[in-house]
Amino acid sequence: MGQHTPQKIQVFLSTPMPKGNLDWHILRQTINFVFHYSELKTIFDIVKIEESGGSDPRSIYLKGVARSDIVLALFSKKIQGGQLEEIQEAKKSGKIIFGIYLNYDPFVDNQDDNHNVLYDVATINGVSSQYELLEMVHSQLLGYITRSIDDIKRITxxxxxxxxxxxxxxxxxxxxxxxxxxxxxxxxxxxxxxxxxxxxxxxxxxxxxxxxxxxxxxxxxxxxxxxxxxxxxxxxxxxxxxxxxxxxxxxxxxxxxxxxxxxxxxxxxxxxxxxxxxxxxxxxxxxxxxxxxxxxxxxxxxxxxxxxxx
Structure with a gap:
């Protein structure tokens, strides 16, 4: 389990990865669990880079985006620098992007948002609890498989x-x-x-x-x-x-x-x-x-x- 297989749809998990912040680390682990222990595992493989947030995104994260079919982007009020590069790379490559805004503590910061980077490629779904987030991930991805990729990409x-x-x-x-x-x-x-x-x-x-x-x-x-x-x-x-x-x-x-x-x-x-x-x-x-x-x-x-x- 955890080994990527070519017949599955590859999903790159994009989140902030601040050093020393266990909340985001635990959330990433929870998302990983959902992929591996639900019906998602028969359709999707998760690409989840776990190097520290200080690593060069061009040498690590962007490669993960490049080999994926979908980017699942979770962010708080502002999309952080390395994560912003991932989304821009996904846009340039024509990837499917699901954007989910976490508007519940402890993930909300006090900075101005920059969510308009997703305006022409994806809708942004806001969630107010971790339970709602997991339901959203589950329903969005299963909904994805019922529609064509071209159809999803065009409805923005x-x-x-x-x-x-x-x-x-x-x-x-x-x-x-x-x-x-x-x-x-x-x-x-x-x-x-x-x-x-x-x-x-x-x-x-x-x-x-x-x-x-x-x-x-x-x-x-x-x-x-x-x-x-x-x-x-x-x-x-x-x-x-x-x-x-x-x-x-x-x-x-x-x-x-x-x-x-x-x-x-x-x-x-x-x-x-x-x-x-x-x-x-x-x-x-x-x-x-x-x-x-x-x-x-x-x-x-x-x-x-x-x-x-x-």
């Missing part, structure tokens, strides 16, 4: 973004349904995919409670794209309660007073003449109307009725 946030924008631009319900199918395949753990789902739900005419939920509002407090989607939804549904929360979360660079005027006009078109001669307001509205989130002009439908009067 970037592809979903392209399909969503195309469907909305062409007002194509069939393409919008196809986009929903892609989203369903990858799940909603990735924040970008979740936000694209909110846009999809908005354009598909879902009820307000299926668009504006607790997760969207929490993300809106820290993510400008989420806030823009939330604001767009409040315009679309003309919902005062959600609009009030959106205004309270308004990022710097936007003008709450002008946004409030827009909301008032949407709810009461008779107020439009009050701003017909206000050039600064008109410029702000036109700028907002053409604001894009994931290649979609998310305000265009609701603000067009106002802007065409200018």
């Amino acid at each position: 946030p970037r592809l979903i973004e392209e399909k969503l924008a195309q469907a909305i631009e062409n007002d194509d319900d069939d393409l919008l349904d196809d986009t929903a199918g892609l989203i369903e395949r990858v799940g909603l753990n990735n924040d970008d995919v979740f936000l694209m789902t909110a846009i999809y739900s908005l354009y598909a005419g879902f009820k307000i409670e299926n668009v504006i939920d607790e997760r969207l509002e929490k993300l809106a407090a820290i993510n400008e794209n989420a806030w823009l989607i939330l604001l767009s939804a409040t315009f679309h549904y003309k919902d005062e309660e959600s609009f009030g929360r959106a205004i309270n979360l308004c990022p710097s660079g936007y003008e709450p007073s002008k946004i409030c005027i827009i909301f008032d006009i949407l709810n009461n078109p008779s107020k439009l003449p009050d701003v017909l001669d206000d050039k600064k307001f008109q410029d702000f509205l036109l700028s907002l109307e053409h604001t894009r989130v994931f290649s979609v002009d998310i305000f265009e439908n609701d603000l067009y009725e106002i802007s065409r009067e200018f």
Whole structure:
């Protein structure tokens, strides 16, 4: 056991390997156990380099990536240097990458994330416990074997973004349904995919409670794209309660007073003449109307009725 066989799918395990940190070492051993003592062992072989974190990644880790079919990347808030090189090498070689973000102690650090390195090749699934992690590894890899490699490689946030924008631009319900199918395949753990789902739900005419939920509002407090989607939804549904929360979360660079005027006009078109001669307001509205989130002009439908009067 542990000897790699050519007929099995080779999975390279990529994790931080900080010196003296037993937590990551124990986790790697646990993953190894899952591969060797579950049904995964009949399909997959794990490539698990155990040299110290200070070893030259070009001479050790990258060789492991090169001889593998899949990279299973586990990381905390920031993807560390040697691990980042592994992922970049996997991208360059066209490998399948499963990215899993461990957002539970003791694996979370205080640095800014750089997960966008995976944006065009993989979805990032967040897990909040070791049990959830092991379930994710198990389900992702077994799910992998039920789909073609090409199919998995092509369903990324970037592809979903392209399909969503195309469907909305062409007002194509069939393409919008196809986009929903892609989203369903990858799940909603990735924040970008979740936000694209909110846009999809908005354009598909879902009820307000299926668009504006607790997760969207929490993300809106820290993510400008989420806030823009939330604001767009409040315009679309003309919902005062959600609009009030959106205004309270308004990022710097936007003008709450002008946004409030827009909301008032949407709810009461008779107020439009009050701003017909206000050039600064008109410029702000036109700028907002053409604001894009994931290649979609998310305000265009609701603000067009106002802007065409200018």
